[in-house]
Amino acid sequence: MLSTGTRPGPDLTAIFDQISAIGSQPGEGVTRLAASAEDGVARRAFAEWMAQGGARVTHDAVGNQFACFEWAGQNAPWIFAGSHLDTQPRGGRFDGTLGVLAAGSVALDLHEEVRTGQFKPGRNLAILNWTNEEGARFQPSLTGSAVFSGALSLHEALGLRDGSATSLRDALAAIGIDGDSGAVPPRPEAYVELHVEQGRKLIEAGRQTGIVEGTWAARKITVRWIGRAAHTGPTPMSDRRDALLAAAQGIAAFETLIAARHHHLQRSAARIVIEPNSPNVVVERASVWFELRGPDIEELHTAGQVALAAFEKAAADTGTRLEVVADTLRAPASMDRRLLEIVDSAAQACGFVPLMMRSVAGHDAVALQNSGIPSALLFIPSVGGIAHHPDEFTEQEDVEAGVTVLKAALRRLVEGEYDAGR
C-alpha cells in the first residue's frame, strides 16, 4: 500500500494483513464477532500498533477504543476518525477494519510530521474502533457509537445479550474490558469515517471516491410467535400451534406484500431463533428479525404496519400468539454539510471527483451525525458491490485513493478548518 516514510512499526498493508488474519479461515472470510476472543486479539494488535507509533490508547466502558494523539494540548478540540474492527460471521476483510487502520495509518504519518516539527495542528486527533457496529452478535447494531453519542444508555448496552444469553458486559469482561481504562476524549468537533461502499454505485459511475450526503432510514422489527410444544407424530393437526409455521408464513407474506406495495424498499428477514428446534417437537417459540430500509420515514411507517398486519395474520392462521419484541426506527441522516464540503474540497485538491451519494447501510458516522456530532462518510468502491461475504474486495489503487483523501481531509480538520468555516 502507501509508503509510510520513516515512521515506526508496520505499515498499513502489514497491519491490515495481520488483523485480517485474526478470525480468518481459508474461503470462509473473517469471523470476528464483537467482544469475542478474536475481537480481543484484534483490539490488542490495534492498540499495540498505535501505542508503538506514539498514541495513548484507552477505552471507555462500552469498549470503544481511542488511540489519542494530543498534539494541541488537553484543552484543544478533538477530531475523530475510524470505524470498527468487528465483523459479520464469515464477513469480509475490508468492512470496518480498513476504516480503522487507514485512519490509524494517516494518524501515524501526521504524528511523524508533528514530532519532527514540520506540522503544528490546532486540534487533537483520536482514532476510533467502535464496539459492535455490525450487530451480528448483539442487537441493536452501532452499539458503541450510539453509547458515546448519547443515543443509547451504557446500562442498556451492557445488558444486551447474544444468542447464548451472554451479556455484552460479560463478553467485554472476558476480553479484559471492565469499565473505562482512563481518560477518554470529549465529544469531537468532527468525525470522519472511510468505508467500502457495499454497493455498485461508484463502479457504475466510474469514480474512486464517494461522499455520503445522506442515508436511508431503517425500520427494524423483531417479533416472536408463541405456540405450544407437542409431539410432531401423534398430536392431531387440529391441536397444533406451530410457531415455525407461523414464522414461515410471516416471512413469506412479508416479502410478497412489501414487494407488491413498496417494491423499492430494501427488505429482509435474516435471523431466526426457534425453540426447542428438535425435529420431533412442534416449535413453541420462533423469533424473527425483520428489516425495512428506504429514504422516506412515512413510507417505512406504512410498510411497517403492512408487515405487522401480516405477522398478526400468520399468528391467527396458526393459532399462535404474536409478540412484538422490538420495533425501532433509525431516522435518515443528513450528513454535515460543512464537513462534507471540506472532505470534497480535500479530495478535489488531490485530483479526485467524489460522487455525492446516499448510503443504505448504517455506519457509526450515521449514529454520531444523528446525535449531533458533525460526521462525514467517505466511500471507496467494493468490487461487484459484494458485502458481508468472504468475497468482499477492494482494489489496492482504490484503497490508496481513500487513504490519500482521508489524510488530506484530516490534515485540514486538525488544522481547525471545520471551526474556521462557522
Place this chain on the structure above:
Amino acid sequence: MLSTGTRPGPDLTAIFDQISAIGSQPGEGVTRLAASAEDGVARRAFAEWMAQGGARVTHDAVGNQFACFEWAGQNAPWIFAGSHLDTQPRGGRFDGTLGVLAAGSVALDLHEEVRTGQFKPGRNLAILNWTNEEGARFQPSLTGSAVFSGALSLHEALGLRDGSATSLRDALAAIGIDGDSGAVPPRPEAYVELHVEQGRKLIEAGRQTGIVEGTWAARKITVRWIGRAAHTGPTPMSDRRDALLAAAQGIAAFETLIAARHHHLQRSAARIVIEPNSPNVVVERASVWFELRGPDIEELHTAGQVALAAFEKAAADTGTRLEVVADTLRAPASMDRRLLEIVDSAAQACGFVPLMMRSVAGHDAVALQNSGIPSALLFIPSVGGIAHHPDEFTEQEDVEAGVTVLKAALRRLVEGEYDAGR
C-alpha cells in the same frame, strides 16, 4: 407407586423422582439430551439402582445399557424390556423414562422371587436403556435400537453429529462410554416396551391399557437451500439469493399443499438451522427437517414428491439451490402377533381389557420389530394426549396398571411362553 416388597434399593416412585430431577428445571420440564452430561448422570443412577438389585450392568459401543439378570444360565434365551432415558429439550418426565424404570422395577421384583427360590424362569431378562431414541440431538432417532438390531451400522451411528458438530462418538466418550464395557446379551427372543400413549385414544375409549398392533410409516426429509450471503441493506433486491426466504416459502407451501391433497397425513417442519443467522446478512444456507407420517407407504411416496416439488419451486423462486440432505422412510410396522396375544392375555388375567391400536410415533419397539426382533408395545394414557411438553402427565393409577400388566407379561415371557406358542 406400587409396593416393592422386601427388595433392596429405592422403589419405582423414588427412582422415578430421582431420575426425573436430572436435567429438570421448574416449569421447563426435563432436558436430558442423548449423551449429554445429564444423560450420563441418569445412566449412572440407573446402573447403580440395577446393580444394587443384583443385575450385571453393561453397555455396548453405541451406549445402549443392559441390566442383565442371568437367571437361566448363559445359554438360555433372553427376554428384553425397557425404553430410553433421553428426552426432548423441555420434554416430559414419563416419555421413555417410565418404560425403563417400570421394567427395571418389575425385574427387581421378579429377581427377588428368583433369589428366594419362589420362581424359576427358563429365560434370562435384560432391562434396556436405548441410546438417542428421541433424535433431538442426533438425527436419525431410534439410534441405539437400530444399531443393536442391525438396521444402522455402528460406524454410521457414532459418526452422527449434533448441531454443534460434536459426534455421537465424542459425546459418548465425554460421559465415559468408549466401546462396549463387557459381554452384551444376544438378540432376544422378545422385547416388551411400556410407554405413555402421547395421544388421546385410550382416554377417549375409557381404557387404562392399550396394545399396539401396528404403527404408521414416517417419511423424513431434510433439505438445504443454498443462497449467497450479502448485506441486507445496500444489496439490490434483484441480486439477492435468500435461503431463509426459500425455506419460509418451502415450509409454508409444504403445509398448504399437504393439507389440501393429503389432509389426513401428520406433517411438520420442526427444526431449522441457518447460516450466518445475523440480522444484517442475507442467509446463505437454510436446512429444514420435514416429516410426513401416515399409515400408507404409497401415499407417503406421493406426498413426498409433492413436498420435494414445492421445495424446488421455492428454490427457483428465490434464486437458491436445493440439496436433499436426507430422505428416509420408516416402514409401517406390524407388531408381532403372537407376542401381543401374550401381553393381551396377561392383561386380561389382571382384569384389564387393552385397546388394540396403532401408534403414530416411532418407538424402539418399532425399530426392533422392523429388524425381526419380536416386539410388543404396551401403552398407558397421557392426560390430554400431551407429549414432548413439560405438562406431559400420566395418572398414578394408570402407571400402576401398566406396571401390573408389564410384570404379568414378563413373567410369562421369562417362563418361555413365547417359544412354547410356536
